[in-house]
Amino acid sequence: MDTTMTMSMLPTLVLAQGPVPELVPGITLFHYLAVSGIMFVLGLIGFLTRRNLIVMFLCTELMFQAAGIALIAFGRFHLNHTGEAFVIFVLTVAAAEAALALALVVLLFRRKETLDGSVWTSMKG
Amino acid sequence: MDTLINPFLFYGLCVLGAVGVLVALPRQKIAGFAIGVLIGAAALAAFFVVLGRQAVKDGAGLPNFHFYIFSAVALFSALRVITHPRPIYAALWFILTIVSSCGLYLVLQAEFLAFALVIVYGGAILITYMFVIMLASDGPSEDAVEAMTEYDRVSREPVIATFAGFLVLAVLASFMAGGASTLKANPRMAATDDPMAQMAPKVEKTLREAGLLAEGEKLVKRPKIEGGGPEVKQQLALDATLDETGGLQILSADGRTVRTLAEKDWPEALRLSDAQRVGFELIERNPGAIEIAGVILLMAMLGAVVLARKKVxxxxxxxxxxxxxxxxxxxxxxxxxxxxxxxxxxx
Amino acid sequence: MMMDQMMSSLSPSFAPVWSLALSGGGGGGGEGGSALGVLASLKEVPLSAMVWLIPGLPLLGALLAGLCAVLKVRSKLPAWLMVLCLAGSFAVTFWMYQQVAATGGSTFAVVHLFDWINFNWAPGKAFVANFSLYVDPLTCLWMLFVTGLAACIALYASEYMSHDVGPGYCRFFFAFGLFVFSMACLVMGDNLLLLYLGWEGVGLCSYLLIGYFYQKPSAVAAAKKAFILNRIGDLGLALAIMLIFVKFGTIEYAKLWPMLTQYLQMAAAGQFDQIPTSVQLIAVLLTLAAFGKSAQLPLYVWLPDAMEGPTPVSALIHAATMVTAGVYLIARTLPLFQISVAPLAGLEGTWFGFVSQISALEIVAYGGGLTALLAATIGMAQFDIKRIMAYSTVSQLGFMFAGLGVLASYGAAFHVFTHAFFKATLFLACGAVMHGFAGQLDLRKLSGVMWMKGWLIVGLAMLVGCLNLAGVPFTAGYFSKDVILAEAFSVGHFRPLAWILLFTALLTAYYTFRVFFRVFVGPKHYEPGDELHAHDDHGHDHGHGDKHDHGHDAKGHDAKAHFHPHPPGWAINTVLALLAIASIAAAFAYPTYFVKGLVDTSTAQVAAGAAGHTHVGGATIFGYDPHKAMYYISGIVGAVGIITAFFLHYLGRRTAATSAADNLNLGALQRAAQNKWYVDEFYNFTIRLPLKVLSHIFHMLDKLVVDGLVNLAGLLPRAGGAGLRPSQSGVLHGYAVAMAAGIGVLGLVALLALR
The missing domain is CATH 1.20.5 (Single alpha-helices involved in coiled-coils or other helix-helix interfaces)
Structure with a gap:
């Protein structure tokens, strides 16, 4: 049909159609990547629209999570565990970030008595 | 090769999803969350239907419902995280996201990570969030939405943010489509790196306990490779040899004949768990990174202590x-x- | 007969002056001689490098004055140093004159100091302008009176400027020394570029000295006027030098003269059409230069205003030396003028067609003659004695140019020589009056000065100067003016010019003695000027210490009531006496052919038979030979002028302010002359006003268009910045949105571009 034409015109979604080997029939890498992407984008939108500092950090955790799903799916796709190892590091960084960032949030809250991120405009220099 | 999903359909669904998210985002007057969720759910459902139908058409059997259910729950709770006006609820919804992500991990046979995620995120990080929300919250205790702080009730520039977000999604998906076609699953990579072959003493012990290795019999070791460093030599000395089918080669007691123990005959205990595999991955291939991760955690702890003690x-x-x-x-x-x-x- | 005269013109006629007196007659040399004259037999002789002391010593004096300023010397030390240096310079000049005279004439010497400019871009093609001196009789003549007068006037200025002892004194003598140095460069330079350097140098010093009282707005305006008007002439000089280099490939005199011989021969043969127009144009450009520096008709207006400077400056720069630089320039480059006597071919039919009817020499002659007349008429109606002297200078310079124009280079140079002495005397006498009467210069407010105690020498010096200027028989001015008048009558087609000059001589005699009769003789009366504060400060020097009576409330009526004129001191008196004697002695240069000998053995000599020097056979005046008749005619003319002045301004005069001349009601004519024929106003209206309007228009254009464009260029980034500034809100979300959208757009671009 004219799919060839559209394929030549636009980036196609032929990738990652191979099933995740042997284990999950009917589910391709793209399924996981799509879910991961949607979750990432939801986290991103949350980060951009929410003004509560805590929720903003929650949204970054959401993005970390989405990245983790993608990494594990890739690892499974390649039949190795590098992805899982990397997720562990992501987890580490997320934990460290949560500890530091939340301490900072507490600090900022004490200074302005509000959690609104919009009141911090000193970055404009 | 047929496309998994028509790109135009995908972009269309992106737009639909964007509209859903946009409607669902918190607003000053109109609470359109339910409508937004409906629109978003419709888009997601259409997407999943198309994906599942394609999978059935490809002869892969029935679609894996676990994946779809976990995905749907994860995405819905993620949407709730970003739309709920109360931070504490957002955090709780985030736990649900984590849990359903763990379900996805389990489908991918990453059991260790799934449980680690529940423990670390649900157990540690989210509890920290809860404490901070309690410490730093100036919100009222009433239930009424109007009584909540303005910055929680009203989202900031939802249109631009949604547009930017879904633009990124569409572009990312297009890249996945264009880029992954050259990326092929490589079974050999898994075979050569199989930890099985790298732990001969444990294999021997397990086989003896299962009675599959008679007295005097030994695993065939890999021949020494000259030229490597001393560590490489030592490691190789321990390695058992697998034949072409992946079976273990066993040397008889007199040292004359070699028999093969096919993979299907291996005892259950010989099969490595996911945790073991991840452990191998970490210790063998990323020892430096683990050290660095430890330092990062230590620094984060110190930093958190310093920051929290500071008189502001x-x-x-x-x-x-x-x-x-x-x-x-x-x-x-x-x-x-x-x-x-x-x-x-x-x- | 003819052979005899040829011999006399070719033979080394330059010799010690008394011997020269025996040979050759007056007038313009014998007819039928070689058209080249001195040029044909010019030979180079060696000369000691000691002549470098002539410009060197004034420069040293200037540097010492500058050093005094640095050391904050508050005495007359810089003046004495300068007088010493200038006297030394004069001594060296005199020695140089003797050296040159000993060679017998028709010689020149080039004394090389160092290479200045030497571009050599191709074999045989070089631009050479060395720091070298060109010494020939003409140089000697000029340098003799320049250095001599400069030394005398420096001595005079040492007293005259004494109220300014301190930094101003040092500044004055610095510029003074620098002026003499520049003048020496101008006169002695061996190339036109060095001449140009001196030309600009004297212009600069003139500017500095006119504007010496820089706190007076009128002095500043006068300085600027002089400088700017001189620019016009300087442009002509620069163009002339460039054209000379383009046409002849050299600007060194010693190399330039031989190249002119062929053109001179063509000119003598009447083949003017073979001389390129551009070569003939050089003389026109040089004329412009000379008219600018010597204050001739279109450009003369700066000189009367230049009287704002101290009087010694007026005497030296604006009467005796610098303003004669134009005469020197034309005399020095006279061969170039001689080949430019033909109508300028090639301009016919163009817009400048009228120029094609006039030659450079005619421009010089009529320019000079009309200037002489115009300045004399203005001078008759003025009341400021210094200004009258200034107009008389312009008028006398006009005489000199007229002399050059009729190719009486000897007459012109002689008049420069005599004029330098008597005009310096006149100025210095006026300066002494101004000095003694607190800046009073109005001839209606001064009377009988000569009869006051201590003023006799001033009065006598003034009388000598006036006699010279008026052309009373057997004075130097009488002889030198005679030569010019006689030559003008001899050259047939300049007859109208000759009558103009004769009439001007009459006017000169009148206005000269008008000043003398009103200011120096008659009933004793004076009113002090308004410079009491400045001039009375050194009253105690002369023993009438009433300074403390009126204190510093100088401008009040008390001060005027208690004013006593103080007669000049020994320095001024000495100098005046010296110059008066020199003015009288200059007359002896005529019978001894001192100047004639010098001029006629230099390149300024007009060879008999040269083109344009065509004496109309039997050109006579009242049937007599002009050279003989002029002795009587000009004597009578001078006497008539003096007698008129005597009747109008001396006889029956009872007060200072009135005279019999007041009864002559000349109406508009007098008013116009008093207002300088409204020339300044005319220039103002025709040149300054349109320029002002134009510059306003351009100013608006500049403001609106150029500045507008620049502002627009500045506005665009500002507007862009203002538009983008809100994006830098400092709010985290803004940056995050930009980042996310940026990633999306970049990805899109990559997707579409890299596919």
């Missing part, structure tokens, strides 16, 4: 406001004192 001064304006408030209070008090000197002591 209010900035100038806040100070002035506080002073004005204090003065007003004291004047009120003095007035009260003046008018009613007798009852002044009540303050």
């Amino acid at each position: 001064e209010l900035d100038e304006q806040a100070k002035l406001e506080a002073m004005a408030r204090a003065r007003a209070e004291s004047e009120l008090g003095r007035e009260a004192e003046f008018v009613q000197p007798a009852t002044g002591g009540d303050n």
